[in-house]
C-alpha cells in the first residue's frame with residue numbers, strides 16, 4: 001500500500017518513545033535502553049501483515065534544544081500560514097550543521113508527511129520545557145495525538161491531560177509495557193478520525209491486525225495440540241539381542257525418553273514465541289528457565305494439571321472402582337495394564353513402579369531374533385492436562401507480552417494460575433473426553449483436530465476476558 005500511514009513517535013528523551021514503537025509495530029528488535037540518547041537517527045519500523053505494509057512507525061531521537069529551536073522559528077515566521085514552511089526551512093538550514101541535530105532528525109519524517117505521536121511520562125510532573133516541544137509540533141500542521149505513558153505510576157496523568165488537551169485533539173493514556181491488544185486498535189481508530197485520508201487505510205489496518213491476531217491464536221492452538229498429541233503418544237524403543245539383560249538399558253532409555261519429551265515441549269514453546277513475533281526472546285537462555293520447573297517434576301503436576309480431587313473424579317467417572325481410581329492417579333494402572341497385556345518379564349515390573357510415569361515393556365523374540373524394549377508412552381492420566389496447563393500458561397505470557405519488554409518471562413505459581421478451574425463444566429467435559437482418548441492412544445489424528453479447536457476457543461476467550 002503506497003498510502004500507508006506513517007507515524008513519527010516523538011518527545012523528550014527517555015519517555016518511552018522506542019517502547020511505544022516496539023509495542024505498536026509488534027517488533028521486539030527496537031532498541032530500548034535505560035540511558036537516554038540511545039536513538040540518534042530516525043528509524044522506520046514497518047507493520048506488515050502477510051507481507052502487506054499497513055502502517056509504519058518512525059522511532060526518533062528526543063528533543064534536545066526545543067526552546068532554542070522555537071526561538072529560531074518564531075523569528076523566521078511572519079504569518080501563521082508560514083509556519084509549516086518555516087519548520088521545513090529549519091530542517092534544511094540546520095540539518096548538516098551539527099547544531100539541532102536531534103531536532104532536524106525528528107522533524108524530518110513529520111515534514112515528509114508523518115503523523116505525530118507525542119509521548120510524555122505520566123509519573124513525572126508537567127514542566128514548561130515541554131511547551132516549546134508541543135509548540136514546534138503544532139507548527140508543522142500535521143495530524144497529532146498525545147500519549148501519556150505512566151512509566152513508574154500515574155501520579156501526574158491528570159495534570160498532563162489538562163496541558164496536552166490544549167495542544168492535541170486526542171490524548172490517551174498508553175502504557176507501553178502493559179498495553180492490551182484492544183488499546184493498540186483504539187489508537188489506530190483515533191488516528192483515522194483525525195485525518196480523513198487515513199481513515200480507510202487505518203480501518204483496513206485494524207481489520208488486518210484483528211485477523212492476524214486470530215490467525216496467531218489458531219496457529220498457536222495447532223502447535224500446542226500437535227505437541228500434546230505427539231508427547232502423549234511418544235515412546236522410546238530399542239532392539240537388543242536375546243542374551244542381553246534388559247535391565248542394563250533401563251536408565252539410559254528412561255533418560256532418552258524424558259529428554260525427547262522435554263525437547264518436544266521446548267520446540268513447541270519456540271513455535272509459539274515465533275507465532276507471536278517474539279523472535280529475540282529465544283536467544284535468552286534463561287527464558288526457558290522461567291517455566292523452569294521440569295516437565296517431570298511430578299510434585300508440580302497437581303499444579304499444572306488436575307489436582308488430586310479432580311483426578312480421582314475423572315477416574316471414578318471412567319467407571320473404575322474407588323481403589324483403582326487412586327491407582328490410576330498414581331500410575332499404578334500401568335502395571336495392571338502392562339501385566340494384562342503380557343510380554344513382561346524379569347525386572348520389568350520394578351522399572352515402572354519406580355517412576356510412575358510410563359509403561360515399559362519387553363517384547364519377546366523378534367522375527368530376526370532379539371528383544372524389543374519399549375519405554376513409554378506416558379500412561380499417567382494427568383499427563384495431557386499437565387502439558388496443556390504448561391503450554392497455555394506459556395502462550396498467555398507470550399501473547400500478552402508487549403514487544404517493548406526486554407526482561408525475562410516470570411513464572412507465578414499461585415492458585416489463580418490454574419486455568420482448569422476457570423473452565424465451564426461443558427468445556428471441561430469435552431476436554432476430559434479428549435484427554436482420556438490421549439491416555440488410551442485412541443485415534444490421535446481426530447483427537448489432535450478436536451483438541452486444536454478446543455484450544456483455539458480457549459485462547460480467543462482468554463483474549464476477551466483477560
Ligand SMILES: Nc1nc2c(ncn2[C@@H]2O[C@H](COP(=O)(O)OP(=O)(O)O)[C@@H](O)[C@H]2O)c(=O)[nH]1
Pocket residue numbers: 012013014015016017018019020031032033034035036037038039062149150151152175176177178
Ligand atoms: N516500567 C516502565 N518502564 C518503561 C515504560 N516505557 C519505557 N520504559 C523504560 O524507560 C526507559 C526508556 O525507554 P525508551 O523506550 O528507550 O525511551 P525513549 O528514549 O523515549 O525512546 C527504558 O528503560 C524502558 O524500559 C513503561 O511504560 N513502564
Ligand SMILES: [Mg+2]
Pocket residue numbers: 017018019031032038039059060
Ligand atoms: Mg528511543
